[in-house]
Amino acid sequence: MAITKKKAAKKSNTVKLKFDTSWTYDPAPESKSAATIAKQYDLFINGEWQKPQSKKYFDTINPATEEKLSEVAEAGEADVDKAVKAARNAHEKVWKKMPAKERAKYIFRIARIMQEKARELAIIESLDGGKPIRESRDFDIPTASNHFFYYAGWADKLEYAFPNRQTAPLGVAAQIIPWNFPLLMAAWKIAPAIATGNTVVLKSAETTPLTAYKLAEIIREADLPPGVVNIISGAGATGAAMVNHPDVNKIAFTGSTDVGKIIQRAIAGTNKKVTLELGGKAANIIFEDAPIDQAVEGVINGIFFNQGHVCCAGSRLYVQESIAKIVIRKLKDRLESLIVGDPLDKNTDIGAINSKAQLDTIHKYISIGKKEGAEMYESSCRIPGKGFFCRPTLFTNVAQSNRIAQEEIFGPVLSVLTFRTDDEVIEKANNSPYGLSAGVWTDKGSKIFNMTKRMRAGVVWANTFNKFDPTSPFGGYKESGFGREGGLHGLLPYVELRS
């Protein structure tokens, strides 16, 4: 009895942070005045703004306020055909004939102008997509611009890329991008394609078309020959028209695994090449010897970066049993400290959920998690009354078979599971149809490489998470797709190798 009493009296030597003190941040909003958004955007085809033959326009809204920002043209089948023809024409007559070093200089130009307009692009990215300005300013825009700069330099060096092989461009690439990193995904798609001598028809995502059109303005300003890059907008039907167009040689898609499978089926019986960058349910593993505070920061960044709208988000956390209690407590503390709100505020950690539909999906999964018997914990923060917001949430007592541990939620929701041994956690981590990314936290070097080698995923972060770079290949194993974007390996999806 005495011992128990003594134990109870002994205080924990870790200080619990108090976040309900007088520490508050004043609003620090970025100014909208540094950005220009037109009232209406037409399709960017053959270097010109063209009215859609579909005659349709759709609104794009600010998900943080639900206010309309602009309206953009919806490309129908005839518009897609026009764009593909422009791309084909530019490929045959101009782009594939141009000396590679000249091609390079156009792409360098694009990168430079993006840097010059970085602030404007960041503001529009946050307005249209809901992501915190800190992220669009410090990550999305610079990384997108760097991607162009990196691949520009490859254009006249392709003969060194693949031993004993010459490269030839494929022709016209149809590229379909998601709404989570609108400008960055456009850069990931366009830069390697045009550096290798292909021409492009790119479709932006339905909810986030604006920065792609800003990029179109930049491309015009860079004097890129007309038709080399065509940018259109629309929803699934537009994408289908692109995939099914008979004069397209290559399809590059980033999005859901379901749509990726539809595309794989749609190109059956054709010679179209395809690369797919699809969903994920990344395992993030913390061993008991890990530097815990650093790991907790990494886990928070891993799941709450960009509201969790990240295909490689560390959404399945595996904590070694011996430290589960303290890790969960620290995660909950840290959750409380996250600032949720105005995406344009420089202090905001978590902005707006990209759309009403996505918010509904996230809510659906939260209620599934509760029904499955997992314990939900959400931040007690206030969220704005207007707009689409979701409190950062985590689930404990999650079973491997629970849907919230198996399916991609694509929102700020973390599932926490526990393990005892290395073999057990490898088994659990790899028990997923996905294989995009993974993470491991431990202080022991040999254990890091044991884990990183055995985890079936295309990108593995050790003692870090959600890091990206133009030189670093990105892409999945298994049902997370195939093909790589970034680095030397990112050239391969856009070339034919000839001996």
Place this chain on the structure above:
Amino acid sequence: MEKLIKKSSLAISENGLEKKSGGKRVEVLKTYKIYIGGQFPRTESGRYYIPENAAGKKLANVCLSSRKDVRDAVVAARGAVSGWSGRAAFNRSQILYRIAEMLEGRKAQFIEELMAQDTSKAKAEKEVTLAIDRLIYYAGWCDKFQQLFSAVNPVASSHFNFSVPEPTGVVSIIAPQTDSLIGLVSVIAPVIAGGNTCVVLASETKPLCAVTFAEVLNSSDVPGGVVNILTGKPAELASWMVDHMDVNATIYCENNAAVQQMIREKSASNLKRVFFYDQTNWMNPDSQSPYFIMDTQEIKTTWHPVENIAGAGGGY
């Protein structure tokens, strides 16, 4: 029958023992079985088919493998992935070399079988030596292609970042129908050189060499399950080989548009990697390259922070 007994009756005693040499020896025929998990079972279905050569000679009672045989083979192949991919690349190199050694020693048998399957003697000899040389070629690649296709990536942040190829897992292969030995070897070698395991459906009309090649594999230190070879009809089995959710990639070598379309459609179930080698002439000595190995490799990129202690300068 009566005639035969009468003719040889002088040499045979009443109890059937040979009195003196000179009697006609009855040849021992080979039972052609399939190869799963390092064992030689018959097909679980109990079915067989009898391929014939151009002259109408029946080649053998060959196992007509079933969907269940495909599933058993995939189980064996999956079970062998971690051991095989976990071996040192140098060790895999030695084992592929060992396959070539065993094949060299059984050249005569393969030439005979190829000839029984309508290949001319000259071409059969060429095909067998080419198959041996191709195995030696890929044996040498086992511990070298990684260096050619890896990269240390100069990321802008303070991280050590590198990309390396890793085997994709289990590969289902519908082997070339015409060049039944060199085609088979040419598609299996790069897949296993890269650390994958495979389930192979042999040429339907010319299956003999494939079964004998399984015997070569079995005596070459190739662990059971790494290569599984079935005989049967692509028309029946191809769809199951592409449908299976525990197969990671599929290789198909014929220029049949309908089958290619079927493979692409079915491969979507779990996003298999699909490769059509329908333009390759396997008898060409140049129809080999590390790019065949790379087809069934995934690129894994690993990130790790590099400590940046304030005030610490460069090392030089």
